[in-house]
Structure formats: C-alpha cells, structure tokens
Amino acid sequence: MTTTRIAEPAVSALAVVTAALVALPVLAIVVIAAQPAPGLWSHLIDYVLPLALRDTAALLIGVGAVALLIGAGTAWLVSSHDFPGRGLLLWLLPLPLAIPTYIAAYVYVDLFEPLGLVHRTLTLWLPAREALALLPGLRSLPGAIFIIGIVLYPYVYLSARATFQLQSAEFAEAARTLGAGRWNVFRRISLPMARPALAVGLALVALETLNDIGASEYLGVRTLTVSIFTTWLNRGSLAGAAQLSCLVLVIVGGLIALERYGRRNVVTEFSSESPRLTPRTPFKGVRGWLAFTACALPVLLGFIVPLLFLLHQSVHRASVTMDTAVWRDAFNSVIFAALATLAALGLGLATILATRWRPGSWRAFSANIAQTGYALPGLVLALGLLTPVLAIDNALNTFAAWLGLALPGLVLMSSGAAVVTAYVIRFLAVPTGFLRAGFERIPFDYDDSARSAGAGQITAMRRIHLPLLRPALLGAAIVVFVDCLKELPATLLLRPLNVETLATSIYQYASRGSFEDGALAALLIVAASIGPVAWLTRFSDIPQGPA
Amino acid sequence: MSRTRIVATATAVASAIFLNSPAFAQSGEVNVYTYRETKLVQPLFDAFTKDTGIKVNIVSASSGLEQRIKAEGANSPADVMLTVDVGRIAEAVAAGVTQPIKSDALDKIVPAQYRDPDGHWAGISMRARVIYASKDRVKQDAITYEELADPKWKGKICIRSGQHIYNNALFAAYIAHHGEAKAEEWLRGVKANLAQKPSGGDRETARDVAAGKCDIGIGNTYYWALMMNNDPDKKPWAEATKVILPTFAGGGTHVNLSGVLLAKNAPNRANAIKLIEWLAGEKAQQMYADANYEYPVRAGVAVNPTIAGYGKLNADTLPISKIAANRKAASTLVDKVGFDNN
Numbered sequence: 001m002t003t004t005r006i007a008e009p010a011v012s013a014l015a016v017v018t019a020a021l022v023a024l025p026v027l028a029i030v031v032i033a034a035q036p037a038p039g040l041w042s043h044l045i046d047y048v049l050p051l052a053l054r055d056t057a058a059l060l061i062g063v064g065a066v067a068l069l070i071g072a073g074t075a076w077l078v079s080s081h082d083f084p085g086r087g088l089l090l091w092l093l094p095l096p097l098a099i100p101t102y103i104a105a106y107v108y109v110d111l112f113e114p115l116g117l118v119h120r121t122l123t124l125w126l127p128a129r130e131a132l133a134l135l136p137g138l139r140s141l142p143g144a145i146f147i148i149g150i151v152l153y154p155y156v157y158l159s160a161r162a163t164f165q166l167q168s169a170e171f172a173e174a175a176r177t178l179g180a181g182r183w184n185v186f187r188r189i190s191l192p193m194a195r196p197a198l199a200v201g202l203a204l205v206a207l208e209t210l211n212d213i214g215a216s217e218y219l220g221v222r223t224l225t226v227s228i229f230t231t232w233l234n235r236g237s238l239a240g241a242a243q244l245s246c247l248v249l250v251i252v253g254g255l256i257a258l259e260r261y262g263r264r265n266v267v268t269e270f271s272s273e274s275p276r277l278t279p280r281t282p283f284k285g286v287r288g289w290l291a292f293t294a295c296a297l298p299v300l301l302g303f304i305v306p307l308l309f310l311l312h313q314s315v316h317r318a319s320v321t322m323d324t325a326v327w328r329d330a331f332n333s334v335i336f337a338a339l340a341t342l343a344a345l346g347l348g349l350a351t352i353l354a355t356r357w358r359p360g361s362w363r364a365f366s367a368n369i370a371q372t373g374y375a376l377p378g379l380v381l382a383l384g385l386l387t388p389v390l391a392i393d394n395a396l397n398t399f400a401a402w403l404g405l406a407l408p409g410l411v412l413m414s415s416g417a418a419v420v421t422a423y424v425i426r427f428l429a430v431p432t433g434f435l436r437a438g439f440e441r442i443p444f445d446y447d448d449s450a451r452s453a454g455a456g457q458i459t460a461m462r463r464i465h466l467p468l469l470r471p472a473l474l475g476a477a478i479v480v481f482v483d484c485l486k487e488l489p490a491t492l493l494l495r496p497l498n499v500e501t502l503a504t505s506i507y508q509y510a511s512r513g514s515f516e517d518g519a520l521a522a523l524l525i526v527a528a529s530i531g532p533v534a535w536l537t538r539f540s541d542i543p544q545g546p547a
Numbered sequence: 548m549s550r551t552r553i554v555a556t557a558t559a560v561a562s563a564i565f566l567n568s569p570a571f572a573q574s575g576e577v578n579v580y581t582y583r584e585t586k587l588v589q590p591l592f593d594a595f596t597k598d599t600g601i602k603v604n605i606v607s608a609s610s611g612l613e614q615r616i617k618a619e620g621a622n623s624p625a626d627v628m629l630t631v632d633v634g635r636i637a638e639a640v641a642a643g644v645t646q647p648i649k650s651d652a653l654d655k656i657v658p659a660q661y662r663d664p665d666g667h668w669a670g671i672s673m674r675a676r677v678i679y680a681s682k683d684r685v686k687q688d689a690i691t692y693e694e695l696a697d698p699k700w701k702g703k704i705c706i707r708s709g710q711h712i713y714n715n716a717l718f719a720a721y722i723a724h725h726g727e728a729k730a731e732e733w734l735r736g737v738k739a740n741l742a743q744k745p746s747g748g749d750r751e752t753a754r755d756v757a758a759g760k761c762d763i764g765i766g767n768t769y770y771w772a773l774m775m776n777n778d779p780d781k782k783p784w785a786e787a788t789k790v791i792l793p794t795f796a797g798g799g800t801h802v803n804l805s806g807v808l809l810a811k812n813a814p815n816r817a818n819a820i821k822l823i824e825w826l827a828g829e830k831a832q833q834m835y836a837d838a839n840y841e842y843p844v845r846a847g848v849a850v851n852p853t854i855a856g857y858g859k860l861n862a863d864t865l866p867i868s869k870i871a872a873n874r875k876a877a878s879t880l881v882d883k884v885g886f887d888n889n
C-alpha cells in the first residue's frame with residue numbers, strides 16, 4: 001500500500017506537469033506577441049494579411065469541400081451498397097493518409113510540370129505547345145485545394161464510415177415505406193444522422209490544412225501559416241510572427257467551436273435492443289462499375305499515383321546518384337520518433353491514470369488540456385517552444401558559470417530534446433485519446449475487486465489494466481510514431497546541428513528545386529506509414545454498438 | 548520486453564543522441580550555419596578537415612539562420628555563417644549576430660569592393676543574375692536589364708518569385724541605378740511581360756523556356772552549368788537555352804556574393820577564422836569554382852570553362868553595400884506592384 005500512497009500523488013503531479021507542458025507554447029506565444037512589432041503591421045495590413053486571410057479561408061473551405069464530397073460519398077457507397085471490388089476498396093480508401101501533404105504537393109508538381117511525365121505522354125498525340133496548354137497550373141489555390149483535399153479526405157471517410165455502417169435499418173425502412181427514394185433517404189436520413197461524425201472528420205481536415213506549411217509554401221499559396229514563417233524568418237520579426245500565430249490560434253478555436261456546433265443535438269436514439277443494421281443493397285452492372293470507379297479514383301489519385309511516382313523516381317535516381325545521407329536521416333527520424341513515442345505514451349498514461357485513480361475536476365481539466373496539443377499547428381508550436389527552451393538552456397549556462405563549471409552549451413536545443421518535446425506536445429492527444437477509450441471498457445468493478453483482494457493500485461495497474469490496455473497502447477504507439485516521422489514544421493525549426501530528418505531533407509531538396517533527389521526519403525516515410533494506416537482501418541470496420 | 552531491457556534500450560538510445568551533440572564536443576571543431584546546400588559544401592569541409600584536423604559541424608537551412616542564431620543568444624554554438632546572397636549578409640549584420648573577422652590574410656585576398664568596410668563579412672565567390680534564352684526563338688545575343696520591361700517581350704518572360712532573395716538583390720540594384728520611381732515603373736513593365744505567375748526556382752525557369760512556355764527566363768549563372776554538367780535528367784533544359792549576360796544601361800552585369808560571416812559569440816573563434824581564411828585560399832577557391840560554377844573572388848583562380856563559355860563577365864561596379872541598402876525598398880516594391888500575384 002505504501003507504493004500506492006507515493007504513486008498516486010506522483011501520477012497526479014505528472015498529469016499536471018504534462019498539462020502545463022502542453023499549455024506552455026501557447027502562453028509563450030501570447031507573451032511574445034505582447035511585444036511591439038513597430039512598422040510591421042502597416043506592411044502586413046497593406047500587403048500580407050488581406051491575401052493571407054483570403055487564401056487561408058479559401059483553402060480551408062475548398063479542402064473541406066473536397067474532403068467532404070469524397071470522404072462522405074465513398075463512405076456511404078461502401079457502407080450501404082455491394083459492388084465489385086468493395087472488399088479491396090475498404091482497405092485502400094484510407095491509405096492516402098500515408099502520404100503527407102507536402103510530399104503529395106512535390107509529386108504532383110513534378111508529374112504535371114512542363115516536359116514532365118504527363119506532358120511527355122501528351123506529346124505522343126499532340127504537338128508540344130498544345131500539350132503544354134493542357135497542363136493544369138498546380139502551383140495555385142485550386143491546385144492546393146485538390147492536392148491537399150485528395151490526401152486528407154480519409155479523415156472524413158473514416159469517421160463517416162463508422163457512422164454509416166451503424167445506422168439502424170428502421171429509419172431508412174420507415175422512410176422508404178413513406179415513399180422516399182434512395183437519394184432522399186441518403187440526403188434526409190443518413191447524412192443528418194452522420195453530421196456529428198462528419199463534423200469530427202472535417203475538423204481534423206481543417207486542423208491538418210492549417211498545420212501544413214510545406215505544400216502551401218511550395219504551391220505558392222500564402223496562407224497565414226506561411227506568413228508566420230516568412231514574417232519571422234524573412235522579415236526578422238519574432239513578435240510579428242507571434243501576433244500572426246495568435247490569429248491562427250483564434251481560427252483553431254473557431255474550428256473547434258464549429259465542430260462542437262456540428263455535433264450538437266446528437267441523435268443517439270437507437271432501439272433499446274441492439275439495432276438491426278441496414279443491409280447493403282447490391283449495385284449490379286453499370287451501376288456497380290460506376291460505384292467502383294467513384295471509390296477507386298480517390299485511391300488512385302491520393303495514394304497509388306504518388307506511391308508509383310516515388311517508386312519510379314527512387315529507382316531512377318539510384319541509377320543516377322545515390323545519396324547515402326538518406327539512411328542517416330532515416331536513423332535520426334526513427335530515434336526522434338521513438339523517443340517521442342515513449343514519452344508520449346508515458347505522459348498520456350499518467351494523465352489518464354490520474355483521473356482513473358481519483359476522479360476530480362482539476363485532474364479532468366488537466367487531461368483535457370493535455371489533449372489540445374493536436375490543434376496547435378506545428379509551426380506555432382515550434383515558435384512557442386523555442387523561446388522557453390532557449391531560456392532554460394541559457395539559464396543552465398549562467399548557473400554553470402556561477403558554479404565555475406565548463407559551459408554545457410545549449411543542451412536542450414543541441415541534443416534534440418526540443419524536437420522530441422514538440423512531438424510529445426503535438427501528438428499527446430493520441431495516447432490520451434486511445435487510453436481514455438481503452439479505460440472506458442475496463443469496468444471499475446475490476447479495480448474494486450483487485451483492491452478487496454489486497455492488491456495496491458500499482459499491482460492492479462500492472463496485472464489488470466496494462467494487459468487489457470495493450471491494444472490501445474500499441475495503437476497509440478504506432479500512430480504517434482508515424483505522425484512524428486511525417487512532422488515537418490516543428491522539426492525544421494527545432495532540429496539540432498548536423499541533424500536532418502527524412503522530412504526536413506525532403507523539404508530542403510524540394511525548396512531547392514530538386515525534389516527527385518529526395519524521392520527515396522519520401523518513399524521511406526510513405527512506406528513506413530502504410531502498415532499503420534491499414535492497421536487503423538480495422539477499427540473502422542468493427543461495429544462498436546450505439547455511439 | 549522486460550522492464551530492464553526497456554530501460555537499457557532507452558538509455559542506449561538517449562546516450563547515442565547526446566554523445567553526438569556538439570554540447571559534449573571536444574575542441575578542434577567549428578560549427579557552420581549554412582544557406583548553401585550541404586551536398587555542395589561538404590566536399591570543401593571534408594578537405595578542410597583533412598588539411599587541419601578540425602571537424603566541421605553543419606546546420607543547413609533555406610531561411611532564417613540569422614534569426615535562429617539571434618534566438619540562441621550568448622550560448623549559440625554558431626561559429627561561421629555561409630550565405631548565398633548579399634541580402635542574407637545584410638540581414639545577419641542587421642540582426643547583430645556577427646563580429647568583425649579581423650584577418651590580414653583575408654583582407655589581402657578579397658578585393659575591397661567584396662568586403663564589409665567594418666569587417667563583418669567577406670565575399671568568397673560571385674554569381675551573376677543572367678538570362679536563359681531560347682536558342683530557337685531568341686535571336687539577339689545582348690540585352691539590357693532595362694529592356695526586360697519592353698512590350699516586345701509581352702507574355703514571354705519567366706521568373707521565380709519576386710520576393711526571392713536573388714530577384715530582390717537584382718531589383719535593389721535597379722533601384723540603386725535608377726531610383727525608386729523608375730524602378731517601380733520598370734517592375735510593372737516586367738510584370739506585364741510575364742508568361743506566368745512567378746513560381747518555382749531558376750532550374751524550373753530554364754525548363755519552362757525549354758518547354759516553350761516563355762522565350763527568356765531569369766536565372767543565376769551556376770544553375771545552367773550544373774544542369775549542363777551534373778544532371779543528365781536536366782541537361783536537355785540547358786541545351787535548349789543559351790546564357791546571355793545582360794547589363795544595366797551604361798553599367799555591367801548584376802553580380803551577387805556568397806559570403807562568409809563570423810558569429811558574434813563564436814565559441815570556436817580561432818578555428819572559425821582558420822576556416823574563413825582557408826575558404827579564401829587558392830585550393831578552396833578552385834574547388835568552389837569547379838564544384839558550383841561560381842566566379843572566384845581571388846585573383847588568379849581560373850573560371851570554370853562552362854562559365855567562361857558565357858562570355859567575358861563585365862561585373863557591375865555598384866558597391867555591394869548600396870544593393871544591400873535598397874533591399875527592403877525592393878521587397879516592398881514587389882508587394883506594391885503585386886509582382887507575385889496572378
């Protein structure tokens with residue numbers, strides 16, 4: 001019992017520290033933003049902000065619309081109909097999640113560039129100049145909407161699919177008895193009932209779009225996030241960048257509020273017995289093939305085309321020049337991601353455990369704070385983390401000097417601790433979310449039985465909770481690890497001397513106009529992500545009872 | 548995995564990272580923050596290490612290095628900064644992250660017009676901002692920068708973003724030559740002649756000329772040579788174009804500097820100065836000129852044959868400091884005329 005007496009306050013303290021860590025970058029941003037940025041705002045207001053706000057709004061709305069159309073459409077097709085290839089598509093539809101937005105952008109620009117693959121193919125039938133005129137200008141707002149939308153739609157697909165396949169048959173049958181057609185059933189029954197799920201999916205799409213910097217910058221779309229980057233790094237104003245970051249945080253807040261609004265008045269009125277699920281209606285003949293094409297096209301554009309292109313370029317470049325640095329970059333990526341995963345799992349467990357062991361309002365509040373990191377765009381997070389991290393580093397040096405010791409240098413920055421911390425803050429929502437759901441399936445009776453059998457909380461934890469939580473822990477670990485591998489903006493700003501990761505080296509190649517040299521690195525990221533995305537898909541296929 | 552094994556693994560991994568970090572590094576090192584591509588400068592640093600035994604650590608980025616050094620403050624590990632452009636040089640000095648280099652050897656090698664009067668920076672090589680013209684469609688072999696605004700080029704010019712530092716320096720030089728009002732008029736004229744929204748890099752500009760999107764493109768001297776000699780995939784882009792060295796009316800060709808700076812709090816100051824002097828040495832200058840096809844600043848070092856093939860460079864005599872002084876004005880002008888907008 002003594003271990004419990006020490007463990008409980010320790011875990012609670014850890015939960016609070018974790019919440020404070022997540023809140024730290026936001027607080028730092030607000031403090032930095034409070035400093036004056038003289039002369040900057042007149043420039044921003046005259047030339048930067050109107051465009052940035054317009055482009056950000058247009059990008060968010062456009063990408064949301066693309067993701068909604070594709071995500072909800074395909075989810076409805078595979079959930080309520082049978083058609084050729086459906087089984088295969090169930091696995092393929094989420095896979096564009098394995099393609100980071102910035103990699104999709106580099107790939108598509110390369111594919112559709114003048115003298116590129118598509119152009120050269122067209123010249124088999126057309127004169128070169130006419131073929132040139134047919135190429136879409138992907139370095140534009142519409143190009144960005146298409147490219148980002150086609151790889152982010154799975155967020156909507158996954159959440160919509162979970163709902164569509166659980167919708168009870170009775171509603172649809174009642175509507176059809178009243179003479180409603182198939183389309184009307186979809187529009188007036190299925191879609192409104194799926195609204196909460198769609199809101200969740202759309203919110204994730206919007207947050208990811210706002211987080212993106214690689215794709216927008218490369219495609220020439222000057223979003224607010226890109227403006228933060230240039231305001232700090234090109235115009236040299238940290239305060240101005242922080243002020244723009246506050247604007248982004250306001251938008252993030254707005255998006256979360258919209259998502260809550262979208263989930264209002266949730267319909268959970270299922271029959272008291274377990275609901276009879278809607279049987280899938282078969283699509284035969286032409287309609288079957290149309291349904292197949294409609295579902296296959298997003299997979300083709302969002303996953304297969306980028307994957308094949310990266311494979312082709314990697315093989316081709318390997319015969320031209322082989323850059324061995326890619327293996328060192330991969331090693332760095334894996335180390336950072338692994339350390340962050342371990343830390344995120346530990347802190348996530350502490351956060352959820354604190355509320356499990358002793359439910360209380362401030363512990364629940366801490367847990368909620370700990371989950372908000374995901375909403376922070378990586379760039380804003382890095383900007384907010386940089387100042388406190390450097391302050392600690394410099395304080396350490398001052399302290400060492402006062403003790404008369406050799407100066408350690410910038411320990412947190414140069415060791416990569418800053419990068420790992422950023423990953424943990426940004427992706428902590430994953431283990432806390434997974435573990436919260438995992439714990440909800442473990443009845444409190446188990447804890448009580450364990451205690452009455454004389455086991456302390458630590459023992460109960462080790463022998464009962466952890467084994468039952470294994471799937472949740474494993475799932476969280478995989479998702480965090482892959483998210484870390486893909487993370488670009490925070491890594492770019494916080495990585496130490498001599499260190500490139502796969503993501504940053506791809507970014508560097510692309511911004512110097514030779515993305516094909518980074519194709520192998522891009523392929524490694526995508527390949528590492530395929531398995532976990534497919535693994536996650538399993539969850540969307542298990543009916544979990546009324547939500 | 549048992550608990551002890553997890554702990555052991557975590558410790559091993561953590562120490563692998565920490566021991567790699569310069570925080571625990573021994574003396575005999577120098578830390579370089581560079582805007583130059585790692586792949587490009589690595590052979591130079593390898594040769595330096597071979598010559599001196601001093602290890603070179605690198606941070607490479609395409610923007611924001613001076614802001615990073617500034618944020619790192621008094622304990623920044625930065626010793627030397629390598630920049631690709633006069634604008635970056637000016638920004639670093641303005642950010643207060645540099646100190647005078649103080650090297651008689653360097654002062655003797657680098658001509659005065661390519662050095663800071665206060666000693667904060669020195670140029671180590673030069674590149675010219677030139678024209679990639681279609682071999683098929685462009686007959687003329689000489690052109691002035693002023694002429695780019697001539698309506699005869701309507702719909703025929705390709706260029707990267709007006710905010711990119713290379714264009715920024717060119718526009719700043721234009722302001723220095725003709726004043727802000729004339730420069731604005733000129734820039735509007737150039738914009739009216741563009742074949743497409745400014746985008747991509749200098750290599751893509753050559754590609755678009757080769758593909759027939761535009762007749763002339765604006766790019767740096769070395770990209771053309773790199774495509775021609777080092778990249779079989781892009782060789783056709785260079786082959787379809789010819790390089791014209793443009794001039795200012797009554798002046799010369801706009802050149803930019805890649806420069807070297809000494810960080811204000813350089814922890815390895817002596818090694819840093821060794822590296823800087825080495826970079827200006829004959830061997831490094833020749834390596835640099837051949838590896839990246841730039842014009843060496845040191846007298847007596849041969850220009851690479853590919854670059855020499857463009858014709859004799861008549862570099863503009865405008866002091867570099869005057870170009871730097873007009874940078875902000877050039878940047879604002881680009882925004883003002885909406886150069887990068889559709």
